[in-house]
Amino acid sequence: MSFLGYARADGSVGVRNYVAVISTVACANDVAFWIAQQIKGTAPFLHQGGCCQLMPDIELVTKSLSSIGRNPNVAAVLLVSLGCEGTDIERLENEISATGRPVKKVAIQKAGATVALNEGLLMAQELVSAASQIKLQEFDDSNLVIGVKCGGSDTTSGLASNPAVGAACDIVVDKGGTCIFGETTEFLGAEHILTKRAVNKEVADKILKIVDDMEKRARLSGGDMRGGNPTAGNIAGGLTSIEEKSLGAIVKSGTKPIQDVYNYGDKVKGKGLYIVDSPGREPEFLSALAAAGAQICLFSTGLGVPQGFPYMPVIKVTGNANTFERLPDHIDVLVGMTAGKGSGLKETGEKVFQEVLKVASGKQTKAEILNYGNFPGLYTLGPIV
Amino acid sequence: MKHMETREDAVVLHEKDNVATALADLESGKNVNIDIGGKTVTVTLSAKIPFGHKFSLVHIENGAPVIKYGEAIGNASEEINAGDYVHVHNVASMRGSTGREGGAE
Numbered sequence: 001m002s003f004l005g006y007a008r009a010d011g012s013v014g015v016r017n018y019v020a021v022i023s024t025v026a027c028a029n030d031v032a033f034w035i036a037q038q039i040k041g042t043a044p045f046l047h048q049g050g051c052c053q054l055m056p057d058i059e060l061v062t063k064s065l066s067s068i069g070r071n072p073n074v075a076a077v078l079l080v081s082l083g084c085e086g087t088d089i090e091r092l093e094n095e096i097s098a099t100g101r102p103v104k105k106v107a108i109q110k111a112g113a114t115v116a117l118n119e120g121l122l123m124a125q126e127l128v129s130a131a132s133q134i135k136l137q138e139f140d141d142s143n144l145v146i147g148v149k150c151g152g153s154d155t156t157s158g159l160a161s162n163p164a165v166g167a168a169c170d171i172v173v174d175k176g177g178t179c180i181f182g183e184t185t186e187f188l189g190a191e192h193i194l195t196k197r198a199v200n201k202e203v204a205d206k207i208l209k210i211v212d213d214m215e216k217r218a219r220l221s222g223g224d225m226r227g228g229n230p231t232a233g234n235i236a237g238g239l240t241s242i243e244e245k246s247l248g249a250i251v252k253s254g255t256k257p258i259q260d261v262y263n264y265g266d267k268v269k270g271k272g273l274y275i276v277d278s279p280g281r282e283p284e285f286l287s288a289l290a291a292a293g294a295q296i297c298l299f300s301t302g303l304g305v306p307q308g309f310p311y312m313p314v315i316k317v318t319g320n321a322n323t324f325e326r327l328p329d330h331i332d333v334l335v336g337m338t339a340g341k342g343s344g345l346k347e348t349g350e351k352v353f354q355e356v357l358k359v360a361s362g363k364q365t366k367a368e369i370l371n372y373g374n375f376p377g378l379y380t381l382g383p384i385v
Numbered sequence: 386m387k388h389m390e391t392r393e394d395a396v397v398l399h400e401k402d403n404v405a406t407a408l409a410d411l412e413s414g415k416n417v418n419i420d421i422g423g424k425t426v427t428v429t430l431s432a433k434i435p436f437g438h439k440f441s442l443v444h445i446e447n448g449a450p451v452i453k454y455g456e457a458i459g460n461a462s463e464e465i466n467a468g469d470y471v472h473v474h475n476v477a478s479m480r481g482s483t484g485r486e487g488g489a490e
Contacts, residue, residue, distance in 0.1 A: 155437025241478035
C-alpha cells in the first residue's frame with residue numbers, strides 16, 4: 001500500500017502542503033489570522049503564549065512553535081511577530097529554515113499592524129506560489145506518522161472506537177510507520193499496563209515519572225485529579241473508577257511496544273509507538289501531536305466533538321451510531337462494537353487504516369471541509385504573570 | 386462466534402473479566418446469555434442494568450478485585466453475587482476515591 005504525499009528536504013513526508021502563518025505571541029494572533037484568512041494555501045497557528053510567562057514556559061513556547069513549524073505538512077513558514085515578545089524569534093527562524101523550509105517574518109511594532117498585514121500578504125503569496133510547485137509523489141506506508149486521541153468519550157469509546165483506533169495504530173506500526181499518543185492524565189491507573197509495554201526499564205521509568213509529575217502539578221494547584229476523575233458524566237455513563245476509564249482510554253494506543261517518551265513540544269524521531277507527555281484537552285494536545293510531527297490525527301469520540309487542526313487533518317472515529325447520525329458535519333467514520341472479539345476488531349482496524357490512507361492522499365476530513373480548529377493552544381506549566 | 390454488532394445483550398472484554406458491560410438497558414430478572422471466548426455463560430440479573438453499565442458474572446468476595454479489560458478496575462467494597470449491578474456503590478478505586486457516593490442507580 002502507499003499514499004500520495006509531499007517530500008520535504010528533512011526527509012519527512014507531508015500529506016498536506018501548507019504555508020504555516022505562525023503567530024509568535026498572543027498579541028500577534030490577529031494579523032496572523034487576517035493573512036491566513038486571505039491567502040489560499042496558508043493555515044494559521046494561533047495561541048495565547050509567548051509573553052509574561054515564566055522562563056520554562058517561554059522556552060516551551062519557542063520549542064513548540066519550532067516543532068510545529070517543522071511539521072511534515074508545512075512547506076514554508078511566515079512568522080508574525082509583535083517585536084517585544086519573549087519567544088526566541090531568531091531560534092525559530094534558524095531551526096525551521098535548517099530543515100530546508102523557507103521562513104519569512106513580519107513584525108507589528110515596526111510600522112503597525114496594517115503595514116505588517118500588507119507585507120505579510122505579499123510574503124505569504126510568494127511562499128504559496130513556491131510551495132504549490134512541489135509535486136505529489138507516491139510514498140510507502142512506513143512514512144506515515146499518526147497521532148491518536150480520544151475526547152468527548154462515552155461508553156462506546158472503550159467498547160468500539162478506542163479499540164478500532166488502537167487496531168489501526170497497530171497496523172501503522174506493523175507497516176513500519178510511527179504512532180504517537182499522550183494525554184498523560186488518562187494513564188493514571190493504567191501505568192502498569194503501559195510500563196509492561198515499554199521497550200526497557202528506562203522508558204518504563206519515564207512513563208511512571210510523567211504520571212507522577214502530572215499528579216504533583218495538579219496537587220500544587222490545590223486539586224487532586226482523582227477527585228474529579230471519572231467525572232459525574234463518566235459515572236452516569238457506567239464508568240466506576242479512574243482505573244476503568246484509563247484502561248478504556250489507553251486501548252486507543254494499540255498493543256505495540258512503547259519505544260520512548262517525549263516531552264511536550266518535542267519532535268518525535270524514529271519508527272514505532274511513542275508517548276508525548278501532554279494534557280488531554282484538545283487545543284493543547286492537538287498542538288503537541290502537530291509538534292511531534294504527526295501528519296494525521298485519529299480521534300476517537302463517543303459524544304462527538306468538532307475540533308480539527310489548521311494543517312493536520314483530524315479523522316473523527318465513533319462507535320456511537322446516534323452520534324454518527326446526529327453529527328454528520330463532524331464525524332468521519334462509524335465503527336461497530338468489536339471489543340472482546342478478535343477477528344471483528346482486525347477488520348475494523350483495517351477500515352480505519354484505509355481511511356487514514358485516503359486522507360493521507362488528499363481526502364478532506366469533515367473538520368478540514370468545515371475549516372474548524374483555527375484556535376489551538378500551547379500547554380503552560382506555570383502562571384501567566 | 387458472530388459479529389452482529391450490537392445484537393448481544395452484553396460484552397465481556399477479556400477472558401479474565403468477572404464483570405460484563407451491558408450493550409442495552411437490561412431489566413432486572415432477565416437471563417442474559419454472554420459469549421466468553423466461544424463459551425456461552427448465563428447470568429440472571431438481580432437489578433436493572435443501564436446501557437454501558439456493568440454486572441457481575443460470578444460471586445466476588447468483599448475486597449477482591451473487580452476485573453475488566455483483564456485488569457483490576459478496583460476492589461469490591463461489599464460481597465457481590467453473580468448478576469448484581471457493579472458500580473461505585475460496591476467498587477472502591479485503588480487509586481483514590483471517585484469523590485462521590487452512589488451514582489446512577
